[in-house]
Amino acid sequence: AILGSTYTGAFDDVKVLNDKLAALNASKGLDVRIHVDGASGAFVAPFLYPDLQWDFRLPLVTSINASGHKYGLVFPGVGWLVFRNAEAMSPELAFHTNYLGSDQPSITLNFSKPASAVLGQYFVFLRLGKQGYAQVMQNLNEIAHYLRDKLVETGHFKILSKDVGVPLVAISLLPGKDGKNRFYDEFQLSDRLRQSGWTLPAYTMPPSISHVKLLRAVIREDFSRALADKLVADMNRAIDYLDHHFCVTEEQVKEYGQHVVDDFLGKGPHIKPPKKSKFNGVC
Ligand SMILES: Cc1ncc(COP(=O)(O)O)c(C=O)c1O
The missing domain is CATH 3.40.640.10 (Type I PLP-dependent aspartate aminotransferase-like (Major domain))
Structure with a gap:
């Protein structure tokens, strides 16, 4: 389990x-x-x-x-x-x-090794105690819920993490405004967020639902409400950028149809998908 x-x-x-x-x-x-x-x-x-x-x-x-x-x-x-x-x-x-x-x-897998990590853990146990751990976890949970609510407010995301679970927020992109297709995905958003210093990994779910793409923000001890606000602001900025500087891949043209792409771009039928590789986009 x-x-x-x-x-x-x-x-x-x-x-x-x-x-x-x-x-x-x-x-x-x-x-x-x-x-x-x-x-x-x-x-x-x-x-x-x-x-x-x-x-x-x-x-x-x-x-x-x-x-x-x-x-x-x-x-x-x-x-x-x-x-x-x-x-x-x-x-x-x-x-x-x-x-x-x-x-x-001996039940170690690699035999002799330093004890520093064990001592570090022992120190934190003594330093925080049960009450300290409870306070830290409570705080992390509140920040996770705060971030989740702020991300929902943007209207861009569906929340895939649960209320009861690890303090993290897992999200996937909703369709664009008025149900329109977005011509970027969670991987491109993750990439864009790196430019603001965020490492928010994008990944796919396991094989049976591997079409579902996610981004995950794991809330650690040093993640404050102020940082959550900054992340949401950077997300909005990144999405705004991607909305206006998109790439259309051959794969997307196949999936949506050329007319959908043309309609989205509003530039008529002269926009062509790349010929060579599905990974090369036309920007
Ligand atoms: C469910 C689960 N099991 C095991 C691991 C691996 O843990 P560790 O990095 O301590 O080896 C992870 C790490 O992400 C995990 O999420």
């Missing part, structure tokens, strides 16, 4: 999964258990949604991973894999050495 989809930040319903799997295990005589990929959500859910059952409160949840460098609020280099109990961890994951004078079980 995934607690915090990489694409939209949405939480899988681990409780429903647990209950359905328990019924399946009972009817088929199986012993299938659940690993929760809480890379983002495992440091969010306990503080924002303490009553949400996704963890070891559910009997089939056997292991959970969490990234320290995401909402663990520490620099990159540490991630956590927690097992329900020692029995849940396959003994094959550990190997034993005794060359340091006594039995040393």
Whole structure:
């Protein structure tokens, strides 16, 4: 199960999964258990949604991973894999050495490495405590909702992230004004936003809905309301630019038809799509 989809930040319903799997295990005589990929959500859910059952409160949840460098609020280099109990961890994951004078079980993947990231995480745990994490997460969530509302107000975006989930805002472009086609997509908008210093990645959803394109703003500790306002202003500026400096690709002409392109451009039928490659636009 995934607690915090990489694409939209949405939480899988681990409780429903647990209950359905328990019924399946009972009817088929199986012993299938659940690993929760809480890379983002495992440091969010306990503080924002303490009553949400996704963890070891559910009997089939056997292991959970969490990234320290995401909402663990520490620099990159540490991630956590927690097992329900020692029995849940396959003994094959550990190997034993005794060359340091006594039995040393090791479950690392790359053996010796610096402990600085672990110390960094330990420091943040002590520094913030549960209350500090709860306050940070609450703040991030409020900023995410603020940004979401401001983006909706622009009339340009559909929100694909959920209210309950990781504090991020995932959006896709709505059709242009009066339902007209836009001759640019989320990738071009992302590219344009880089010129204002924003790294807002554009990406596509998984294979079955890969036609859906998104942009994602992950809200981190240093993202303020003032920055959210600036991002929205830069988005509006970027969209205004793209509306007036568009490229028409051969692919778009095929999709919409030459007459739609001509109508949009208002320049008559003499505008031709490029011949060579569908990736080369006519600007
Ligand atoms: C759901 C999910 N799992 C795993 C990962 C990888 O985490 P890490 O960068 O800590 O290896 C990510 C990172 O984006 C993620 O979103």
